[in-house]
Amino acid sequence: MFDSYLIRKxxxxxxxxxxxxxxxxxxxxxxxxxGCYLSLHNGYYISVDGAEYxxxxxxxxxxxxxxxxxxxxxxxxxxxxxxDDEGYVYVKKDGGLEPGKHRIGLQQSVLAQYGYFPFHxxxxxxxxxxxxxxxxxxxxxxxxxxxxxxxxxGNK
Amino acid sequence: MGIKRGVSFYSYQxxxxxxKMHWKDMVRELHDNLKCDGVEIIDESTIPxxxxxxxxxxxxxxxxxxxxxxxxxxxxxxxDVHQFRDHVMTHREAAxxxxxxxxxxxxxxxxxxxxxCLVPIDVxxxxxxxxxxxGVRIGKEIHAPLPxxxxxxxxxxxxxxxxxxxxxxxxxxxxxxxxxxxxxGLVPDFGIFQFRPTDLHIAYVKRHVRNTDEVDWLLENxxxxxxxxxxxxxxxxxxxxPHGELSMGEIEGLSLHESSADPEDLRxxxxxxxxxxxxxxxxxxxxxxxxxxxxxxxxxxxxxxVLNEEGYQGYIDSEYEGQxxxxxxxxxxxxxxxxxxxxxxxxxxxxxxxTPNKNG
Numbered sequence: 001m002f003d004s005y006l007i008r009k010x011x012x013x014x015x016x017x018x019x020x021x022x023x024x025x026x027x028x029x030x031x032x033x034x035g036c037y038l039s040l041h042n043g044y045y046i047s048v049d050g051a052e053y054x055x056x057x058x059x060x061x062x063x064x065x066x067x068x069x070x071x072x073x074x075x076x077x078x079x080x081x082x083x084d085d086e087g088y089v090y091v092k093k094d095g096g097l098e099p100g101k102h103r104i105g106l107q108q109s110v111l112a113q114y115g116y117f118p119f120h121x122x123x124x125x126x127x128x129x130x131x132x133x134x135x136x137x138x139x140x141x142x143x144x145x146x147x148x149x150x151x152x153x154g155n156k
Numbered sequence: 157m158g159i160k161r162g163v164s165f166y167s168y169q170x171x172x173x174x175x176k177m178h179w180k181d182m183v184r185e186l187h188d189n190l191k192c193d194g195v196e197i198i199d200e201s202t203i204p205x206x207x208x209x210x211x212x213x214x215x216x217x218x219x220x221x222x223x224x225x226x227x228x229x230x231x232x233x234x235x236d237v238h239q240f241r242d243h244v245m246t247h248r249e250a251a252x253x254x255x256x257x258x259x260x261x262x263x264x265x266x267x268x269x270x271x272x273c274l275v276p277i278d279v280x281x282x283x284x285x286x287x288x289x290x291g292v293r294i295g296k297e298i299h300a301p302l303p304x305x306x307x308x309x310x311x312x313x314x315x316x317x318x319x320x321x322x323x324x325x326x327x328x329x330x331x332x333x334x335x336x337x338x339x340x341g342l343v344p345d346f347g348i349f350q351f352r353p354t355d356l357h358i359a360y361v362k363r364h365v366r367n368t369d370e371v372d373w374l375l376e377n378x379x380x381x382x383x384x385x386x387x388x389x390x391x392x393x394x395x396x397x398p399h400g401e402l403s404m405g406e407i408e409g410l411s412l413h414e415s416s417a418d419p420e421d422l423r424x425x426x427x428x429x430x431x432x433x434x435x436x437x438x439x440x441x442x443x444x445x446x447x448x449x450x451x452x453x454x455x456x457x458x459x460x461x462v463l464n465e466e467g468y469q470g471y472i473d474s475e476y477e478g479q480x481x482x483x484x485x486x487x488x489x490x491x492x493x494x495x496x497x498x499x500x501x502x503x504x505x506x507x508x509x510x511t512p513n514k515n516g
Contacts, residue, residue, distance in 0.1 A: 037239045074241045
């Protein structure tokens with residue numbers, strides 16, 4: 001679902017700390033027709049120009065709060081990501097991205113479910129699926145690709 | 157009176173996603189253009205800050221529906237058993253979520269909550285006193301690939317069909333009879349009368365799979381497997397394409413060649429129906445009948461005839477689902493949800509009027 005529209009096209013920019021680029025970020029929407037309890041959000045498969053950036057390098061900004069790691073997000077069991085709301089995915093990368101166009105591969109993992117699914121329920125508590133394999137990818141089972149231009153706004 | 161028309165706001169999910177329609181615009185579309193009054197929502201897409209909406213929203217909701225003389229028919233509710241992440245939700249916890257959602261439905265004036273097929277029957281039983289207290293019926297959805305009457309079919313062991321109890325309808329009716337409660341029933345989804353994969357879905361999968369022969373082979377050969385026998389379809393597929401790319405879910409969807417339920421079986425469950433989901437994917441003009449539309453993958457005529465014969469006078473709420481197979485391309489390929497629902501209502505009303513309703 002929303003395969004071509006999960007990342008806002010003009011949202012890719014570098015993230016700076018103390019004047020140094022420490023990574024990049026982009027704006028996303030939920031790949032479903034409903035929002036979710038925030039705790040269910042389990043990270044992303046992200047590749048940029050062929051290089052993968054695993055969940056440990058990612059954080060997520062939503063509900064007006066500072067970016068949180070997916071270990072922290074997991075504990076937000078009473079917070080909700082509303083269907084209408086955009087979040088920002090932050091990815092650590094020394095030096096950020098080079099100016100120009102980038103090819104981003106994305107699969108969102110949200111452990112939303114329609115009730116009990118005995119084939120994997122207990123396993124997902126112990127070993128949540130690694131984003132990118134289709135499991136826990138909700139309504140968008142394929143990895144989606146986006147050609148995005150690094151926004152000038154990021155070069156502060 | 158006859159059967160009544162409504163719309164699940166699920167139908168407008170894409171328009172909402174792009175910020176072009178708010179729930180109030182949807183209410184106006186129903187009132188001004190579709191001339192119907194049945195409203196169904198997805199709780200987690202319409203209610204802001206679910207599960208704790210501001211009181212102002214509740215008041216605004218009830219007031220706006222009153223202004224347009226709308227009827228809050230059914231609120232679709234969910235069960236995410238991994239919410240707490242450190243354990244799989246117990247059935248008692250699941251019942252607490254259900255009770256909470258029932259109270260919220262009552263505050264918003266809904267008659268029914270639509271409870272999912274994978275919600276265990278004991279969870280519903282635990283929440284039944286709450287449903288009675290608040291006057292909200294719990295309608296369990298009959299969703300494909302479930303039958304209404306199993307007709308001796310055995311329980312599948314794989315995929316979604318394997319997780320669903322094939323006897324779900326019997327379990328709900330047994331609970332209603334044993335407790336004597338009118339607050340538990342069924343929400344049949346017209347997807348159970350879908351008898352072939354949609355052209356939209358076939359095209360979508362073909363755009364994403366390296367070898368489109370896999371898709372064509374399944375479409376040509378699926379009739380050789382027993383309907384909904386996923387084990388057989390998967391084994392045959394693997395034998396033909398040992399390194400095939402299609403997932404189990406895609407094999408299940410593309411092998412569809414007979415509806416999971418028989419329209420005649422509706423007769424036995426009409427007294428238990430809370431409301432129905434008018435699932436559809438694409439409304440195309442019927443050849444030689446300008447202005448008349450049909451969904452080529454779902455049988456509507458027979459189920460509606462049976463419902464009329466049995467005197468069903470509840471709601472069928474349009475549930476448009478064709479958008480998701482068209483969102484992998486540019487904006488010029490996005491369907492118009494508003495137009496699709498208008499066409500669906502043309503078909504519904506025409507079929508309602510085609511045969512008399514037993515109850516007038």
